[in-house]
Amino acid sequence: MSSSGMGPAITHLPLHMKVLFEPRPPIEYIAPPVKRKMPPYTGISDSLPEFESTTPPVRHVSETPRQRQDRVRQEKLAIYQKKLAENIAAWDPQAPSSKQKTEDAYKTLFVGRISYETTEKQLRREFERYGDIVNLRLVEDDDGKCRGYAFVEYKDEGAMKAAYKNADGKKIDGRRVVVDVERGRTVRDWKPRKLGGGIGDTRRGGADVNVKYSGRESIRSITMHRSDDRARGRSRSRGRDPPPPSRPSAYGPSGGSDRYDRPRSRERGPPPPRGRSRDRSRERSRSRDRRRPPSRSRSRPRDYPPSSYRR
Template structure:
């Protein structure tokens, strides 16, 4: 049948070409021996230069040395810039410095959201203000955080200088000082290496307020800055961090104690409420039993009254039979046994005797129930 298949299918069944014959190899590649053994770099040592002609080794710069070099270069550049700006700085010819310098107050550390009207309201309490100049950044137009306030009278400026230092405005305590650029000889701004000098040395324990700001002789006895300020700064930060952690632990313990007290009070209140509810339920049960006993007593008395009334209207000797029943349980004296009444065995005397028996039986039953009922 395969002879009837198309050529393309017959090609699938065609035999492959025979495998060509190759002569066998004498040795495999890993079995062959190299004529020249491995020798390393020994033959090339003569190509090296003489160590006497080699340049001396260069020492690489460490990371600490590189940082120190950059710091020194930065300080030197800054010193050059400060020297250049000091030559050009003249506060008396500054176009922005206007008004009387001895009536002008310098206010620093002002909140960036504080407006000129707010500053005027805060500092007008010391006297009339002539002008307020708030300093803004020339590039961004945002406030720099300080301003100059010129009073109409010099005594008002001195009053604000003494009493307004450390005043809190919009959540920040401002620093108040006189304008030193035009009033103090040799003074330089902070950007040129100067500043407030000895008036602000640190925290509230070392800051000098109000009087004596210009007297620098009192600062000679104070110790100078630490030779390693970064270590002192790290130590202060670590101390502050520990204090904050202790405060947080104390606050957390206070909250826990308050929560424990609240839980204890709530448990005591719940216990007291349960005790009161139990007492109220007991009182209700006791009152209910009293009412039930009273109602039974009332019903018994009503039955007795009805029976007495019924016995009193029964005929011949009915009136005499009611008296012995009230006196006790003794049976009435109706004569010798075996004798019948005037009306026979079913006469009124026999009926009254039966009623007395029933009454005594009911008395005994009610008395047992009253004794069994708890108070």
């Protein structure tokens, strides 16, 4: 009934709305399913002659794609290591039959990371400012294309050392080059990059591992140089570079070294003995402190507020 006591609220609704409140028809009766009888269980002894009595065949387990990749990688690595060992055994930088090497290795400068469009004329113009050049060879492949590095032989060894010190990081054709000494004939047991040696980290691995800056200096030394340059008015100094290798001395490995092999750190001797006047002054100051009464102490305690002294 409605709240006013006049019967159900739907009695006053129009016909098209009363249809919405009519009850649904009753659910149709469906008879329950009859449970049928299942066949009985039987034995399997009659099927035993049909089973195999011979030894089962060998099971062939196929490798996964990851295992196949690892196997192929190991095979390629073994082939590369074998070929690398053969190339190392056949490589001899001191062989006299090499026609492409320079006359004097201690006057030869290695220039790397050169642009592939750079010519020998441009390199000669950039490096002859440090001294007279005897020979300059821009290494090319079989097709005559530049391989990105060259060797510059100077007439004077001092000119080579000046270029080694000042030409590192020089920009040529939009790329900063790196210079170094010829290590093949000056450093014992040296191997180039193609034989598993070399220096530098520009071709170590992926983009997250390779170094993107140019020059022989490490990142730490570059930041130190930049901070020093700012403090000294941006005066760039490359005195921290390692010196180039010197010629073997005629007196043996212990004598005849030049100024590049001398250590830069100066050895300081023991400190001089203290004078008697200095000891006497200390003894006098100690005796005066002992004679002074505690009330005349000149040291002001830090725990007291400053207002206590105004009173």
